[in-house]
Amino acid sequence: MLRVAADVVLALGxxxxxxxxxxxxxEDVDFARGVLRVRRQVQLLGGRMYFTLPKGGKARVVDMPESVASALAEYFMEYPAVEVELPWGGPEPERETRKFALILTTTYGNAIRANLFNVQIWKPALAAAGVIPMREKGARWKASRKDGFHVLRHTYASIILEAGESVATLARWLGHSSPTITLDHYAHFMPESGGKGRKAFDGWLDPTALAMAA
Structure with missing residues (x-):
């Protein structure tokens, strides 16, 4: 698996x-249990990168499909993790630093800057696939929420809900503080909204069943 492909596999899967x-x-990948432990993130502020807790300040455990586990195992064979040291909790120079072996790094062994990844890899890949127009020489990529990297997370959520997984479970995997937040964003992806309830009552109120009960 290509180095940059792991980004997409983890976000989408x-x-x-x-x-x-x-x-x-x-160390966050548990192949035996088939889960990922999301304990930190890399953020960028004022041109400086730093480690911090995931959004909401809480770590979480996320289900890892077999396809993702297989892709990661293949990736680990080709690209060993690299230890990276960054400030913890903010970009200020006086912050304590922490070291973590990161799965994804640059070819120089540094943490990846999301903004550079998006401009140099993500957007060109979308353009090459015909998803967005190729930018003119010297111009910037057009900013759009519809084709940002975050769309992979939305796609993941839609697939999970369309497969029939519960909103509460998806909320836990996404790291939402409440299932209500998940519903606000993704309720329209839930299959047969209202249909299951109608079918249940149709079963109870089936004329044949009512006749037999009488």
Missing amino acids: CGLRQGEVLGLSP
Whole structure:
């Protein structure tokens, strides 16, 4: 698997935010249980990168599909993790630093800057696939929420809900503080909204069944 492909696999297959993908360590991958432990993210502020807790200030455990586990195992064989040291909790120079072996790094062994990844890899890949127009020489990529890296997380959520997984479970995997937040964002992806309830009552109120009960 290509080095940059792991970013997409983790975001699409496990619903991680981009900063969480960039902060993932091999020690967070539990192949035996089939889960990922999301414990940190890499953020960028004022041109400086730093480690911090996932959004909401809480670590979480996310289900890892077999396809993702297989891709990661292949990736680990080709690209060993690299230890990276960054400030913890903010970009200020006086912050304490922490070291983590990161799954995804640059070819120079540094943490990946999300903004550079998006401009140099993500957007050109979308353009090459015909998803967005190729930018003119010297121009900037057009900013759009519809084709940002975060769309992979939305795709993950839609697939999970369409497969019939519960909102409460998805909320836990996404790291939402409440299932209500998940519903606000993704309720329209739930299959047969209202249909299951109608079918249940149709079964109870089936004329044949009522006749037999009488």
